[in-house]
Amino acid sequence: MIQLFHVKKAYPGDAPVLDDVTLRIEKGEFVWLTGPSGAGKSTLLKLLFCAETPTSGQILVGGRNIVRLSQGGIPFLRRNIGVVFQDFKLLDNRTVVENVGYALEVLGASDAEIRERSLKRLDQVGLKHKAASLPQRLSGGEQQRVAIARALVNEPTILLADEPTGNLDPGLTDSILQLLFDANARGTTVIVATHDRTLLTRYHKRTIALASGKVVFDA
Amino acid sequence: MIAHVAWRLSRRAAMNLWRAPLPSLVSVLTISLALFIGASFVLGLFAARALLTSWGAQASVTLYLDKETTDEQARGLLQKVVAQSPDLEVVYVDRALALKRLRTELGDLSGALDGLSQNPLPPSLEVTPKSALPPAGVRMLAAQLGQLPGVAEVDYGREWLDKLEALARGLRVFGAGALFTVLGAALLVVANTIRLAVYARRDEIEIMKLVGATDGYVRAPFLLEGALQGLIGAALALGGVVAVQKWLLPGATQAFAFAAGIRAPNLTPAHGAALLGAGAVVGLFGSWLAVARFLRT
Numbered sequence: 001m002i003q004l005f006h007v008k009k010a011y012p013g014d015a016p017v018l019d020d021v022t023l024r025i026e027k028g029e030f031v032w033l034t035g036p037s038g039a040g041k042s043t044l045l046k047l048l049f050c051a052e053t054p055t056s057g058q059i060l061v062g063g064r065n066i067v068r069l070s071q072g073g074i075p076f077l078r079r080n081i082g083v084v085f086q087d088f089k090l091l092d093n094r095t096v097v098e099n100v101g102y103a104l105e106v107l108g109a110s111d112a113e114i115r116e117r118s119l120k121r122l123d124q125v126g127l128k129h130k131a132a133s134l135p136q137r138l139s140g141g142e143q144q145r146v147a148i149a150r151a152l153v154n155e156p157t158i159l160l161a162d163e164p165t166g167n168l169d170p171g172l173t174d175s176i177l178q179l180l181f182d183a184n185a186r187g188t189t190v191i192v193a194t195h196d197r198t199l200l201t202r203y204h205k206r207t208i209a210l211a212s213g214k215v216v217f218d219a
Numbered sequence: 220m221i222a223h224v225a226w227r228l229s230r231r232a233a234m235n236l237w238r239a240p241l242p243s244l245v246s247v248l249t250i251s252l253a254l255f256i257g258a259s260f261v262l263g264l265f266a267a268r269a270l271l272t273s274w275g276a277q278a279s280v281t282l283y284l285d286k287e288t289t290d291e292q293a294r295g296l297l298q299k300v301v302a303q304s305p306d307l308e309v310v311y312v313d314r315a316l317a318l319k320r321l322r323t324e325l326g327d328l329s330g331a332l333d334g335l336s337q338n339p340l341p342p343s344l345e346v347t348p349k350s351a352l353p354p355a356g357v358r359m360l361a362a363q364l365g366q367l368p369g370v371a372e373v374d375y376g377r378e379w380l381d382k383l384e385a386l387a388r389g390l391r392v393f394g395a396g397a398l399f400t401v402l403g404a405a406l407l408v409v410a411n412t413i414r415l416a417v418y419a420r421r422d423e424i425e426i427m428k429l430v431g432a433t434d435g436y437v438r439a440p441f442l443l444e445g446a447l448q449g450l451i452g453a454a455l456a457l458g459g460v461v462a463v464q465k466w467l468l469p470g471a472t473q474a475f476a477f478a479a480g481i482r483a484p485n486l487t488p489a490h491g492a493a494l495l496g497a498g499a500v501v502g503l504f505g506s507w508l509a510v511a512r513f514l515r516t
């Protein structure tokens with residue numbers, strides 16, 4: 001499903017953020033991506049949905065080399081990848097249900113369909129009653145769940161979640177992770193970036209650890 | 220699917236216009252002003268051209284015939300010319316009449332002619348187009364008539380026509396330059412307004428792109444917004460031009476004696492459509508510039 005070959009990412013003037021990363025993640029896998037702050041976790045995820053381009057190396061997603069993807073091909077790659085951003089990226093002047101609907105709108109769905117499917121996802125994350133609220137009025141954990149609902153609303157084949165449990169209390173962490181496990185159970189390939197080591201010991205899944213841009217552990 | 224997406228995008232464009240009315244208003248007013256000035260220039264050019272044409276038409280073509288031409292031959296030639304082009308008015312001036320005219324023109328000095336043993340003037344045909352001809356048309360007519368047998372010389376006020384033509388050319392160049400300048404200025408204002416609108420919605424654009432919106436989908440509402448601003452501006456300019464023609468010009472034409480006999484050019488529906496089209500194109504192109512620059516970064 002996802003393959004990286006000798007991927008290097010360096011910003012001019014700095015030491016490389018990712019250095020010679022080679023990885024293979026199978027369809028339907030659930031993977032923890034861990035490592036200390038600044039290790040390159042977010043950068044690796046950004047490479048996968050073409051928010052960044054690697055300095056060198058090749059990346060295959062679903063059998064396609066996304067490094068060679070044209071500008072016009074990127075939107076179509078992204079439609080298959082749901083992303084939960086580290087900073088949520090919710091629009092403050094749009095309601096919760098509208099925020100979730102964005103991922104469907106760009107697919108050309110009708111207004112009625114967008115609303116129905118968005119509400120269904122919100123129901124799954126337990127926020128149907130907040131559909132008409134603005135994101136600012138929600139707690140951090142609730143905003144996190146809206147971001148997850150948006151990432152999952154168009155049934156992507158890949159889900160990338162960047163610190164989806166950052167700054168949440170343990171109870172909320174479990175319920176949010178459960179949403180990701182559910183998606184994984186439905187067949188979605190899930191990669192979760194986290195620096196929370198306790199999660200790794202609590203939920204035994206494949207773990208890829210980065211340190212200074214290199215893969216230092218994978219099992 | 221295309222229909223409801225188009226509907227959603229137009230709704231969004233209208234909504235954006237509505238949400239940020241001030242910059243949009245500035246844009247609309249600039250476009251309308253530019254197009255009003257532009258349209259006035261163009262209509263002024265039309266009027267000037269009509270005026271020049273009528274002056275050109277007044278310069279009739281005189282065909283001097285060989286001195287030996289008999290009255291009969293001259294009248295035959297006149298018939299031939301009229302038969303060939305019925306929209307020409309032709310008058311035969313025989314040698315005696317020519318001399319008489321010269322006498323009248325000379326007035327007190329006419330005594331000088333008394334010493335002549337014979338009439339030195341050739342007979343001539345005076346050709347006047349019944350309907351106005353542009354300078355180039357007069358020139359062509361003169362060349363054509365000069366080919367006729369028995370015509371010794373053609374006089375059509377060549378220098379006068381040359382000056383008229385130069386004047387018309389100058390007006391055209393100046394008008395085109397002015398038109399491009401005002402339209403260019405309007406374009407930049409629209410581009411700037413849309414750039415502000417894009418900037419205000421950069422978060423939304425970023426998210427739309429991250430969830431898989433194509434550039435075209437992101438661009439469309441802004442292009443529509445720009446085109447809409449252009450259209451509204453053009454409609455205002457059109458209203459202004461029509462108002463000026465209806466209420467201001469009739470009085471003005473009476474006031475200016477030189478324009479007597481020249482009607483202000485009428486604004487045809489085609490002109491109106493062209494004006495609206497120009498507005499839409501300016502708006503569209505302006506927003507294209509703004510969005511293209513944003514999407515690239």
Ligand SMILES: Nc1ncnc2c1ncn2[C@@H]1O[C@H](COP(=O)(O)OP(=O)(O)OP(=O)(O)O)[C@@H](O)[C@H]1O
Nearest residue numbers: 011014017035036037038039040041042043044195
């Ligand atoms: N646009 C950029 N320009 C320059 N350096 C960057 C840029 N983006 C990221 N970096 C650098 O890349 C390194 C890795 O960043 P990244 O966000 O991938 O880390 P991370 O593992 O996600 O950390 P965290 O756990 O804090 O989120 C950091 O040192 C960061 O400063």
Ligand SMILES: [Mg+2]
Nearest residue numbers: 041042086162
């Ligand atoms: Mg990060």
